[in-house]
Amino acid sequence: MLEINHVTKMFGGISALADVSFTVEDGSFVGLIGPNGSGKTTMFNVISGAFPPSQGRVFFDDQEISGMKPNAICHMGIARTFQIPQPIKSLTVAENVMLGAVFGVKQAVRRYDARRAWDEARQWLEFVGLKMDPDSLPGMMTAGDLRKLEMARALATRPKILLADEVLSGLNRDELKEASQILQKAREQLGMTIIWVEHIMHVLMRLVERVVVLNHGVLIADGEPAEVSKDEGVIEAYLGQN
Amino acid sequence: MFEQILMALINGILLGGVLALLAFGLNLIFGVVKIIHMAYGQFVMLGFYFIYTFHTSWHIPLLLAMALGIAAMGLIGILTQLLVINPLLNAPRLNQLLALASLIIVVENLAQVIWGADYRGIPLSMPIIQFGEIFIRSSFLIAFIGAIVTLWFLYLFLNRTYLGLGIRAVAQDLEMAKGMGINPKVIYYITLMTGGALSGLVAAFFVPIYTVHPHFGASFTLMAFVIVVFGGMGNLMGGFISAFIIGIVTSVTAVLSSKEVADIVALLMFIGMMMVRPEGLLGTES
Numbered sequence: 001m002l003e004i005n006h007v008t009k010m011f012g013g014i015s016a017l018a019d020v021s022f023t024v025e026d027g028s029f030v031g032l033i034g035p036n037g038s039g040k041t042t043m044f045n046v047i048s049g050a051f052p053p054s055q056g057r058v059f060f061d062d063q064e065i066s067g068m069k070p071n072a073i074c075h076m077g078i079a080r081t082f083q084i085p086q087p088i089k090s091l092t093v094a095e096n097v098m099l100g101a102v103f104g105v106k107q108a109v110r111r112y113d114a115r116r117a118w119d120e121a122r123q124w125l126e127f128v129g130l131k132m133d134p135d136s137l138p139g140m141m142t143a144g145d146l147r148k149l150e151m152a153r154a155l156a157t158r159p160k161i162l163l164a165d166e167v168l169s170g171l172n173r174d175e176l177k178e179a180s181q182i183l184q185k186a187r188e189q190l191g192m193t194i195i196w197v198e199h200i201m202h203v204l205m206r207l208v209e210r211v212v213v214l215n216h217g218v219l220i221a222d223g224e225p226a227e228v229s230k231d232e233g234v235i236e237a238y239l240g241q242n
Numbered sequence: 243m244f245e246q247i248l249m250a251l252i253n254g255i256l257l258g259g260v261l262a263l264l265a266f267g268l269n270l271i272f273g274v275v276k277i278i279h280m281a282y283g284q285f286v287m288l289g290f291y292f293i294y295t296f297h298t299s300w301h302i303p304l305l306l307a308m309a310l311g312i313a314a315m316g317l318i319g320i321l322t323q324l325l326v327i328n329p330l331l332n333a334p335r336l337n338q339l340l341a342l343a344s345l346i347i348v349v350e351n352l353a354q355v356i357w358g359a360d361y362r363g364i365p366l367s368m369p370i371i372q373f374g375e376i377f378i379r380s381s382f383l384i385a386f387i388g389a390i391v392t393l394w395f396l397y398l399f400l401n402r403t404y405l406g407l408g409i410r411a412v413a414q415d416l417e418m419a420k421g422m423g424i425n426p427k428v429i430y431y432i433t434l435m436t437g438g439a440l441s442g443l444v445a446a447f448f449v450p451i452y453t454v455h456p457h458f459g460a461s462f463t464l465m466a467f468v469i470v471v472f473g474g475m476g477n478l479m480g481g482f483i484s485a486f487i488i489g490i491v492t493s494v495t496a497v498l499s500s501k502e503v504a505d506i507v508a509l510l511m512f513i514g515m516m517m518v519r520p521e522g523l524l525g526t527e528s
Contacts, residue, residue: 069425070417088414091407099411102404102407103411104422157422
């Protein structure tokens with residue numbers, strides 16, 4: 001279980017997150033939404049350890065993770081994808097995924113031989129449905145393929161919680177469907193807990209079982225998609241946005 | 243005259259191999275840790291003194307003394323990371339540069355205090371190989387072959403091992419690498435250890451060629467720096483190619499005029515490259 005406990009994050013004098021609290025139960029599928037600049041990605045950065053919260057704490061399975069280094073948090077079982085997929089360009093597609101498989105799990109690097117990491121990378125590429133030569137460089141990939149690679153890499157660290165940051169952005173209709181299916185598959189087949197930041201509301205609302213809404217860094221709603229979408233505060237926050 | 247130039251060309255290539263190894267260490271450290279190891283040539287000097295002491299004072303057989311020298315320099319690399327680089331990881335670039343530049347003075351003065359200002363060397367008589375009119379010093383040939391073999395192993399290490407994969411990941415995208423569970427500090431230690439050991443290895447190759455003195459390293463720091471920047475900072479292939487270009491140009495110019503002119507030509511080439519292509523031969527703009 002992930003517990004966000006009164007988290008505030010200040011940048012200079014501006015609070016990107018202001019006293020936000022919520023919990024995410026194991027195995028749940030939670031949407032984290034809000035207008036641009038509402039603090040969604042900042043929340044992901046705080047959870048994944050990119051920077052510590054200014055105030056408040058984050059707990060994962062009853063252990064405090066706020067203040068821990070990103071690599072340690074990754075080992076605890078929290079992985080994230082980035083809004084803009086950024087594979088390491090000098091590594092092959094398979095090597096990008098192998099990174100997660102080898103380094104994402106504590107002590108794994110000692111147990112692995114080349115064959116095993118390679119096989120595992122292949123399995124993850126298959127899992128996300130990326131049909132391209134694993135030994136090619138990720139220089140010339142479509143937005144959809146980049147997204148799949150990004151997800152394969154995060155999944156390869158075998159997280160308990162996946163922080164999916166706008167995995168649908170920039171995708172066409174078919175790719176959109178595929179990308180959201182990967183999240184569902186991760187949840188159903190791997191029992192993964194997923195927190196999903198997304199702007200494409202009609203897809204998100206159909207899939208998640210709960211929505212947390214941020215606006216100007218403040219949590220303004222938390223509940224089932226049906227009730228949140230009728231919430232007046234939420235509608236107001238989004239007015240003119242969509 | 244033709245034979246002389248041909249010989250200079252061959253010597254340039256042989257020297258280029260060792261310079262490539264020297265530049266590789268500096269380049270690797272810059273590529274991974276993003277720090278310019280200003281005292282890299284001084285590390286070669288230190289490695290040379292270690293080997294000299296192990297062999298001459300402690301009477302350890304030469305090859306073993308060289309191995310110990312390489313190990314000692316690996317350790318010095320780790321200490322450099324621990325004591326100098328780690329505390330400055332988030333410091334402004336200039337502070338990092340100055341701290342490492344001050345290492346030059348620390349290492350050189352320490353060498354002067356410990357070993358004195360005299361030239362020291364291990365007298366070895368290495369055969370000279372003759373092909374017709376061409377004479378090649380076997381010490382140069384051994385250094386060249388050793389350097390190329392080492393570079394090949396380093397290539398395999400970076401491309402065929404998990405540690406190498408982790409090093410490349412950190413070099414390319416630190417934030418991403420951390421997110422994938424890589425502890426960058428561990429990678430930095432390994433990189434500095436490798437860089438330190440390489441400076442020791444270069445020193446071992448230099449033992450039959452040169453004598454050492456406390457300011458022995460300065461020209462190699464400059465040379466390595468010129469090669470790395472000429473080839474494109476952080477670009478290992480660029481450094482490899484430019485080592486041979488610089489090696490050949492200096493060696494041939496030295497025969498045609500003098501060693502002093504050769505250094506001037508090399509630096510003029512370097513300045514020219516900076517004016518035409520500031521990112522270096524194979525570097526990418528950043």
